[in-house]
Amino acid sequence: MKGLRARLAGAIAAVLIVGLLLPGGALGGPKSEFVAVAGMWSPPNNFNPINTDSSYGFYCVRFMFMGMVEARVENNQTKFFPALASRWEVGADNQTYTFTIHPRAAWHDGKPVTAEDVLFTLMTISDPRTETNRGAQIASIAGLDARGKRAAGAQLGFRILEPRKFEIKTTTPVDPTMFLEMFGANVYILPKHVLGDVPPDQLARHLFFHNPTVGNGPYKFVQYKTDQFVEFVLNESYHLGAPNVRRVFVRIIPPTTMLAQIERGDLDVSAGFGIGEVMIEDWDRVKGMGHVRAVSFSAPGYQYMLFNFQRPYLQDKRVRRAFAHAINRSLIVNQLLKGEGELAEGPIPPANPYFNKKVRPWPFDTARARALLTEAGWDFNRTIILRVPTGNIIRERSADIIRENLIAAGVKVEIQKADFPTNMAAVRAGNYDLGLMGWAGPTDPDVSSQYRTGGQYNLSHHSIASLDQVLDEGVKTADPAKRRAVYDRFQEVFADELPTITLYYPNARTAVTKRMVNVLFDASGLFDFQTYRWVAGTQ
Amino acid sequence: MRHRLAVVGTVALGLLAIMALAAPVLAPQSPTAIDPTTFQGRPSPAHLLGTDSVGRDVLSRLIYAARVSLSVGILAVTMYVVIGTSVGAVAGYYGGTVDLALSRIMDIMLSFPPLIIILFAVSVFGRPSLWNVIIVLGLLGWPAVARLVRGQVLALRQQEFVQAARAIGASDPAVVMRHLLPNAMAPVLVAATFGTANAILVEAALSFLGMGVQPPTPSWGNMLTDAQSLTVLEQMPWLTVGGLG
Numbered sequence: 143m144k145g146l147r148a149r150l151a152g153a154i155a156a157v158l159i160v161g162l163l164l165p166g167g168a169l170g171g172p173k174s175e176f177v178a179v180a181g182m183w184s185p186p187n188n189f190n191p192i193n194t195d196s197s198y199g200f201y202c203v204r205f206m207f208m209g210m211v212e213a214r215v216e217n218n219q220t221k222f223f224p225a226l227a228s229r230w231e232v233g234a235d236n237q238t239y240t241f242t243i244h245p246r247a248a249w250h251d252g253k254p255v256t257a258e259d260v261l262f263t264l265m266t267i268s269d270p271r272t273e274t275n276r277g278a279q280i281a282s283i284a285g286l287d288a289r290g291k292r293a294a295g296a297q298l299g300f301r302i303l304e305p306r307k308f309e310i311k312t313t314t315p316v317d318p319t320m321f322l323e324m325f326g327a328n329v330y331i332l333p334k335h336v337l338g339d340v341p342p343d344q345l346a347r348h349l350f351f352h353n354p355t356v357g358n359g360p361y362k363f364v365q366y367k368t369d370q371f372v373e374f375v376l377n378e379s380y381h382l383g384a385p386n387v388r389r390v391f392v393r394i395i396p397p398t399t400m401l402a403q404i405e406r407g408d409l410d411v412s413a414g415f416g417i418g419e420v421m422i423e424d425w426d427r428v429k430g431m432g433h434v435r436a437v438s439f440s441a442p443g444y445q446y447m448l449f450n451f452q453r454p455y456l457q458d459k460r461v462r463r464a465f466a467h468a469i470n471r472s473l474i475v476n477q478l479l480k481g482e483g484e485l486a487e488g489p490i491p492p493a494n495p496y497f498n499k500k501v502r503p504w505p506f507d508t509a510r511a512r513a514l515l516t517e518a519g520w521d522f523n524r525t526i527i528l529r530v531p532t533g534n535i536i537r538e539r540s541a542d543i544i545r546e547n548l549i550a551a552g553v554k555v556e557i558q559k560a561d562f563p564t565n566m567a568a569v570r571a572g573n574y575d576l577g578l579m580g581w582a583g584p585t586d587p588d589v590s591s592q593y594r595t596g597g598q599y600n601l602s603h604h605s606i607a608s609l610d611q612v613l614d615e616g617v618k619t620a621d622p623a624k625r626r627a628v629y630d631r632f633q634e635v636f637a638d639e640l641p642t643i644t645l646y647y648p649n650a651r652t653a654v655t656k657r658m659v660n661v662l663f664d665a666s667g668l669f670d671f672q673t674y675r676w677v678a679g680t681q
Numbered sequence: 682m683r684h685r686l687a688v689v690g691t692v693a694l695g696l697l698a699i700m701a702l703a704a705p706v707l708a709p710q711s712p713t714a715i716d717p718t719t720f721q722g723r724p725s726p727a728h729l730l731g732t733d734s735v736g737r738d739v740l741s742r743l744i745y746a747a748r749v750s751l752s753v754g755i756l757a758v759t760m761y762v763v764i765g766t767s768v769g770a771v772a773g774y775y776g777g778t779v780d781l782a783l784s785r786i787m788d789i790m791l792s793f794p795p796l797i798i799i800l801f802a803v804s805v806f807g808r809p810s811l812w813n814v815i816i817v818l819g820l821l822g823w824p825a826v827a828r829l830v831r832g833q834v835l836a837l838r839q840q841e842f843v844q845a846a847r848a849i850g851a852s853d854p855a856v857v858m859r860h861l862l863p864n865a866m867a868p869v870l871v872a873a874t875f876g877t878a879n880a881i882l883v884e885a886a887l888s889f890l891g892m893g894v895q896p897p898t899p900s901w902g903n904m905l906t907d908a909q910s911l912t913v914l915e916q917m918p919w920l921t922v923g924g925l926g
Contacts, residue, residue: 398909398910401910401911401912402911421909421910421912423721423734423910423912423913423917424910424911424912426912427911427912470717473717477717477720477735477736478720478734478735532891538896539734539735541896542713542715542735542737542896542897543715543735545713545897546713546714546715546897557895557896557897558895559809559891559895
């Protein structure tokens with residue numbers, strides 16, 4: 143009995159000591175102006191700046207790593223601001239780009255950031271053996287193919303002018319806005335002195351990407367407690383000035399408990415669009431909280447429905463248009479999203495500078511859908527499979543509405559749900575008829591990777607010549623006004639052909655406690671919330 | 682009339698069974714039809730228990746869900762009672778090495794937390810569905826029944842009437858089927874009754890976690906998934922009625 147009591151006391155003491163050792167703020171409420179806590183739904187898989195396979199990873203990477211410039215949309219125009227580069231010039235030929243790295247830009251271990259690091263990053267991404275998702279971002283650089291890979295013996299269009307100054311040449315003249323967003327803002331620079339000796343095929347599994355202590359951004363990595371939180375501390379010698387908030391915890395919180403955490407003041411910021419939002423049912427309640435600002439705004443991401451073009455019966459565009467008429471998309475936005483969303487017929491978001499207002503979504507019209515299906519010779523006894531990935535609750539609910547709508551138009555539908563990776567594998571293998579999916583892209587309107595024949599994310603497996611032609615023209619047109627006209631036409635062709643049905647553009651909803659100032663609300667640079675601007679009060 | 686509780690239980694179960702069988706007659710609407718005008722609507726004359734997150738009638742879904750829950754309960758339990766009784770009878774009757782081997786298998790199966798195994802099995806079986814839930818519950822539930830039967834058979838085996846049957850040359854299957862099992866059935870029936878209730882609860886848990894019956898088919902468990910948010914719990918109690926089922 144005595145032994146048991148002693149052991150119990152020991153255990154309690156141990157729990158107390160562990161509790162004291164845990165960093166403040168990670169578990170309890172944020173207490174001071176030095177600490178801020180953000181919440182997102184799922185853990186990051188890794189912190190690899192050139193291969194973060196999820197938006198959760200990106201959210202964390204953006205604390206620690208920078209590209210050459212930062213992109214923001216202001217007054218319907220993409221503008222660029224200094225990040226690692228303090229100056230950049232666009233040659234008169236729209237083909238030569240010169241960047242000067244900030245004289246004080248440095249790695250977290252004190253070594254300077256140089257043009258060698260940029261060259262190393264580009265050589266790594268363009269190496270066919272490297273696992274990366276940044277290929278499309280650098281594909282316009284001379285010497286690289288459409289996937290951003292270097293052929294054997296090809297010369298990369300890159301020249302070091304001075305230790306901190308370099309020049310890049312593109313294969314053809316391109317729209318400078320496109321180049322600056324893709325290479326400038328979306329390619330984060332890797333430290334050559336840390337990773338230079340790692341063979342490219344082993345890079346993705348390198349321990350550095352689980353413990354990235356040498357970054358170049360405003361925050362330094364402290365620790366990641368698996369599935370619990372990521373901790374960052376400010377970089378005092380950041381070349382653009384140290385951030386105001388000293389320590390940031392990014393906590394992993396399931397959607398159903400987000401509301402309670404915000405209400406209790408344990409959370410300062412919900413990470414935001416698609417990675418950390420309170421549930422739509424809870425939104426009105428968040429709006430009513432005195433200590434919280436609830437902000438919603440149009441966002442660049444959308445939910446859409448894929449057609450499997452390998453099925454002959456889905457290749458007739460009258461069938462696809464019939465489906466667009468059959469699905470009550472405004473019901474989904476008005477009821478399921480409680481009005482927090484927009485409709486558009488195509489992959490260019492309504493808030494994007496390239497959005498074509500003249501292209502209207504096909505209206506909800508069951509009778510018209512039925513007529514089109516009859517005209518196209520649809521077999522009304524055929525049962526088709528709608529594949530739905532789990533995780534996004536609104537998307538799962540929308541599947542039930544879509545099924546009812548299609549049944550009303552005479553189409554028999556069976557829903558098959560699976561977790562995201564399983565569902566993705568089935569879609570990639572062409573083992574589906576219809577599929578629900580989400581997408582969020584950069585501001586630049588080039589969507590070749592999804593909608594061109596053979597594109598990396600062409601999940602419909604479609605090949606539509608008129609679409610390919612206008613997409614290719616868009617990439618090759620350097621003059622911004624002409625380019626806009628090309629993408630206006632692209633959106634018309636898209637609405638006519640309907641390689642996919644764009645279901646809705648959900649608004650981004652962020653909840654922020656009022657003590658936080660300077661929290662960026664519009665996600666114009668995708669998942670680039672410029673968290674280093676945060677200022678925390680003591681309220 | 683001597684067991685009041687038993688009568689109450691029988692009546693409740695009977696009502697439930699009638700509800701399940703007569704669902705198309707009793708339900709005011711189709712369980713999958715969407716009312717575009719009210720999502721998460723309050724109870725009203727048009728929808729006596731309100732509408733769910735995609736505008737479907739909660740009362741109709743509750744009634745139809747009884748079919749799912751009862752079929753899971755009855756089919757899964759029938760399946761594991763058959764398996765459990767056979768294994769238990771064999772183990773108890775033959776004893777020795779056979780008993781040792783079968784008993785250790787039961788021990789191993791009983792030492793895992795059931796819900797975790799079921800979750801694992803459902804995901805290995807492929808996509809979650811009503812039939813997969815029934816099969817998984819049926820294949821995993823038998824060790825408890827097998828133990829009961831084994832114990833009964835072990836005791837009965839020593840009794841005179843069994844010894845007598847064997848002495849006059851009755852074959853093993855005949856002894857087991859005619860003399861042992863009929864006398865071992867009472868505790869099995871009790872276990873099956875509780876098992877049915879338990880299977881219904883496990884189905885609800887699985888469906889709540891998204892691994893059981895798939896929407897739009899209603900089940901009490903997947904109806905409850907609507908009720909995960911604080912706002913729903915506090916202000917939309919009609920979305921939690923799946924839990925009362």
